[in-house]
Amino acid sequence: MQKAFKVVIFIISLSLILTSCVSKRDITYFQNDQIDQTKVSNSYKTILKPDDLLQITISALDFESVKSFNLPAVNFSTTTNNAVGSPQQQSYLIDNNGYIDFPVIGKLKIGGLTRNQTIDLLKDKLDPDYVKNPTINIRIANYSVTILGDVRRPGTYTIPNERITILxxxxxxxxxxxxxxRNTIKVFREINGKKVEFSIDLRSNKIFTSPVYYLQQNDLVYVDQNKSSSQDAAFNRNTGLFVSIGSIIVSLIAVLTR
Known part of the structure; x- marks a missing residue:
C-alpha cells in the first residue's frame, strides 16, 4: 500500500514539473532576428481622433487679437450663478465625426489630421483676417494607453509627452x-473608425520596425498567459478533484497488489 502510494505521488509530481517548466527561450527578449536598420524610423506622428480632448493655445505679438481664441473654462455655482474656482484653459473634444467647435471660426474637421496639419489648418483660418502670424500649440489632454493581462501593474496610463513606445x-x-x-503581445488600435489588431513578438528584434512600436492614444496592449500558467490555474481550481482521483487510484492499486 505504501509503495503504491509513493508511485502515485511520484507520477503526479513529475506531471506537474513537466507542465510548469518555462524554457529560457520563451522568456528572453530580443533574442531572435537582426535589426533591419533600413526599416528603423524615429519619426512619429500623432493622429487626432474622436474623443481626443485638445488644449489649443493661440499666441501672437498682438495680445488683444488672440483673446477670443483662448477662452477660459470656468465652473458656475448652481445657487449663486457665479464663477467658482480658478479659470482653466478651454478644452475641445473631437466629436464622433471628427469636428471641434472653435471660437469665432466655428466647426473645424480635424479628426484624422496630424498635429502639424491641424496647426496649418488653424493658421490658414486665422491669418491674416483674425490674427497675424499666430503661434499655435496643440496638446492632447487625455492621451493615454491601456495595458492589460499578465503584467505586474495592469491599468490605464496617462502619457504627458504624447509619445511612448510599446516597450x-x-x-x-x-x-x-x-x-x-512574449511571442503574441496583442495591440488593439482604432483606425478610421475600425478596431485593428496587431501582434508582436518581444523575443524578436523585428519589434523595432513594427507599426505599433510607437503606440497611439487609446491603444490597448494585452498580454496573454503562457500554457503552463493556464495549466497551473486549472490545476489549482481542480485540486479537490485531483485528490479524489488520486485516492481512487491508490485504492485500486492497493486492491490489485494484494
Missing part, C-alpha cells in the same frame, strides 16, 4: 510576469 508602456506596467506570453 516603455510595458515598463510602466512593471514588465510582464514570468508567465506572460
Amino acid at each position: 516603455e508602456a510595458i515598463g510602466l506596467a512593471g514588465d510582464l510576469n514570468i508567465t506572460g506570453k
Whole structure:
C-alpha cells in the first residue's frame, strides 16, 4: 500500500514539473532576428481622433487679437450663478465625426489630421483676417494607453509627452510576469473608425520596425498567459478533484497488489 502510494505521488509530481517548466527561450527578449536598420524610423506622428480632448493655445505679438481664441473654462455655482474656482484653459473634444467647435471660426474637421496639419489648418483660418502670424500649440489632454493581462501593474496610463513606445508602456506596467506570453503581445488600435489588431513578438528584434512600436492614444496592449500558467490555474481550481482521483487510484492499486 505504501509503495503504491509513493508511485502515485511520484507520477503526479513529475506531471506537474513537466507542465510548469518555462524554457529560457520563451522568456528572453530580443533574442531572435537582426535589426533591419533600413526599416528603423524615429519619426512619429500623432493622429487626432474622436474623443481626443485638445488644449489649443493661440499666441501672437498682438495680445488683444488672440483673446477670443483662448477662452477660459470656468465652473458656475448652481445657487449663486457665479464663477467658482480658478479659470482653466478651454478644452475641445473631437466629436464622433471628427469636428471641434472653435471660437469665432466655428466647426473645424480635424479628426484624422496630424498635429502639424491641424496647426496649418488653424493658421490658414486665422491669418491674416483674425490674427497675424499666430503661434499655435496643440496638446492632447487625455492621451493615454491601456495595458492589460499578465503584467505586474495592469491599468490605464496617462502619457504627458504624447509619445511612448510599446516597450516603455510595458515598463510602466512593471514588465510582464514570468508567465506572460512574449511571442503574441496583442495591440488593439482604432483606425478610421475600425478596431485593428496587431501582434508582436518581444523575443524578436523585428519589434523595432513594427507599426505599433510607437503606440497611439487609446491603444490597448494585452498580454496573454503562457500554457503552463493556464495549466497551473486549472490545476489549482481542480485540486479537490485531483485528490479524489488520486485516492481512487491508490485504492485500486492497493486492491490489485494484494
